[in-house]
Amino acid sequence: MGDEVFHYDVLVVGSGNAACSAAHAALDRKARVGILEKASKRDRGGNSALTGHMRFVFNGIEDVRPLVRNASDGELRALLERLPHRTEAELWDEIMRVTNNQSDQDMLQVHVTESLNTVHWLAGKGHDWTPAGGFKTPSDNILTMNGGGYGLQQRNFAILEKAGVLFHYETSATELIQDQQGRVVGVRALTPAGFANFYGKSVVLACGSFESNPEMRARYLGPGWDLVRLRGVPFNTGDGLRMALDIGAMPHGSWSTCHASPQDLNLPPFTIPISYSTRGSYARYMYPYSIMVNARGERFVDEAEDLRGRTYAKMGRSILAQPGGIAFQILDAKPRKMDIYPSNYDKATTAKADTLENLAEELDINVAGFVKTVREFNAAVQPGHFDPDRHKLDGKRTAGITPPKSNYALPIDEPPFEAFPVRCGMTFTFGGLKIDPKSAQVQHVAGRPIPGLYAAGEMAGGLWVGNYASGSGMMAGATFGRIAGTHAAIAALQS
Ligand SMILES: Cc1cc2nc3c(=O)[nH]c(=O)nc-3n(C[C@H](O)[C@H](O)[C@H](O)COP(=O)(O)OP(=O)(O)OC[C@H]3O[C@@H](n4cnc5c(N)ncnc54)[C@H](O)[C@@H]3O)c2cc1C
Incomplete structure (x- = not known):
């Protein structure tokens, strides 16, 4: 030919x-x-x-x-x-x-x-x-x-x-x-x-x-x-x-x-369509209902400055800028009870513990830094009605911390605590x-x-x-x- x-x-x-x-x-x-x-x-x-x-x-x-x-x-x-x-x-x-x-x-x-x-x-x-x-x-x-x-x-x-x-x-x-x-x-x-x-x-x-x-x-x-x-x-x-x-x-x-979003830590180097149809998505888009911390245990971004569909494509860049290019989505028991997890979290890389200290230790997150972050975050959560509707912001926010969390802010205080390690996944330039x-x-x-x-x-x-x-x-x-x-x-x- x-x-x-x-x-x-x-x-x-x-x-x-x-x-x-x-x-x-x-x-x-x-x-x-x-x-x-x-x-x-x-x-x-x-x-x-x-x-x-x-x-x-x-x-x-x-x-x-x-x-x-x-x-x-x-x-x-x-x-x-x-x-x-x-x-x-x-x-x-x-x-x-x-x-x-x-x-x-x-x-x-x-x-x-x-x-x-x-x-x-x-x-x-x-x-x-x-x-x-x-x-x-x-x-x-x-x-x-x-x-x-x-x-x-x-x-x-x-x-x-x-x-x-x-x-x-x-x-x-x-x-x-x-x-x-x-x-x-x-x-x-x-x-x-x-x-x-x-x-x-x-x-x-x-x-x-x-x-x-x-x-x-x-x-x-x-x-x-x-x-x-x-x-x-x-x-x-x-x-x-x-x-x-x-x-x-x-x-x-x-x-x-570019467009780059939070993905499971174990995202493969690339995906072809035929394998995707069996394994499913590695996207980790629960972050608006979480706090995201880095390996120092520090928050680094407003997890919910806008609707998820209007923030996820720039969230990868923020994660890549963290030590080791990784972050952890931290949630407590409440979102499980509300049944708001997407089904692809069933296959997520995850850790679970009854105390914040144990969770941090399991994932090599700085324990003192992490516990301080969660305490300060919880104290900053303002009253209001939490509504996880993906088409509307609920205005339930923090006050007095940096970075703020502008919506969907619930205290992380009900065990078991869960963490999902995530990395930046490149979508397209x-x-x-x-x-x-x-x-x-x-x-x-x-x-x-x-x-x-x-x-x-x-x-x-x-x-x-x-x-x-x-x-x-x-x-x-x-x-x-x-x-x-x-x-x-x-x-x-x-x-
Ligand atoms: C996991 C994932 C989920 C996404 N979800 C959504 C979503 O739900 N909604 C949405 O709007 N967007 C989504 N996107 C973004 C979306 O995929 C792209 O915006 C869109 O597919 C781009 O279409 P395209 O035809 O330009 O590129 P592509 O669909 O990538 O097609 C480009 C083609 O060109 C071929 N090619 C490359 N180089 C050459 C060459 N030299 N010669 C011949 N062929 C070549 C490639 O093999 C490929 O088949 C997602 C992206 C990813 C990776």
Whole structure:
């Protein structure tokens, strides 16, 4: 196959959610679509196959109904009692809030105004959602994709294969091919049989950011990030970014920040979708109802400055900054009695003791420091009603300690005490390319669009800076993937 040459209208690099959305949209325009995927067929799916939910605008039951097949109106109404709407203004505000008003406004405008159209479009392709359960599935979005991201990706592959899209697995894009005018006309890639050229009248890059590349993580995120463990696949090594930067694409967004969240101490170095489906998630998202301490026994962060879905993506960075890059989520007996643990805590690394001293000793936490921290914390807890609702803050807080705990503050005073050791788990990096949000066409540093080149998913920079709101990556991937596939196909079929 070393000398083989392939020709498509739209050539898509990657086969995650953003790539598959681009492929669906190009097929809508009757384009011939080919997909290059670095992973084997067995290991396919990308980070997208490890996900649960999307964060989209909805104004009431009429917007949610078309997404859910197997729920009665009564069940949907009960679901919406938890979160009756997420309007365009609300989604805009919460993303600006978590990014400190640094999200690219033009990107965000499209993200917000197209999210509902996009989920309805996905439903038209054969996807559906189920009501997100209670505390056992710790989502702060009201719906979960049927079968999670794994189910979504299995459906994507089946639909696209049936429509005649050719997938080239174990095929790693290495270089963009340009014509004399600077138009991108294809991709050079390494296949198991050697290099091959794949031509496309348009090329869509959707092969992730650089989260799986230790050298790039250290270069852009800073010391310590080279050694973090991945929550996701090992394949997103920044190849698409490098290939595009090599031909003059404009970098965009925050290259020095990322999505990284609290994970079990025993998080493996990376996860591929097929193993995830048997082991489940290592996420440790009980921290808003805990206190988190480091090995010195000190608190280091406000565990509940905002809703969990609006803090977890920056919590990994705070944990990485602690001695040894680890922390401990400390809870007493009350959350067990309230039954608010997600089911994946059943497999958590944990320690339990009847006294604070014994708990600290068991985990090599400084005993005196830990006991002092808990005493001071307990004394600082203010009266008020504790309500662990993930869609609302309860205002039950501490006073007079630093850092404060702004919500869900309960004293740690009822044995047995439990501790969950956690580390920073890398989800994905925020650095990407500058695209025109209306067409997803990649922009050149000279201020012009690069003819023939489109990008989506993690590769499109600008939306996320320093932090993120849960469910947004899949939503952005589908939205800008759809836009990229549409415009790539229009350009291809005109040429
Ligand atoms: C454990 C976990 C849970 C998550 N949960 C959620 C959630 O519930 N909701 C949410 O919105 N987001 C979630 N995210 C984030 C979400 O996964 C990403 O935002 C989203 O999947 C990005 O989609 P993508 O298509 O850009 O990338 P991916 O799905 O990662 O796809 C990129 C693809 O490109 C391929 N590739 C890489 N390099 C090359 C190359 N050189 N040539 C060819 N192919 C290449 C990769 O193998 C991969 O298949 C989660 C992430 C993780 C890791």
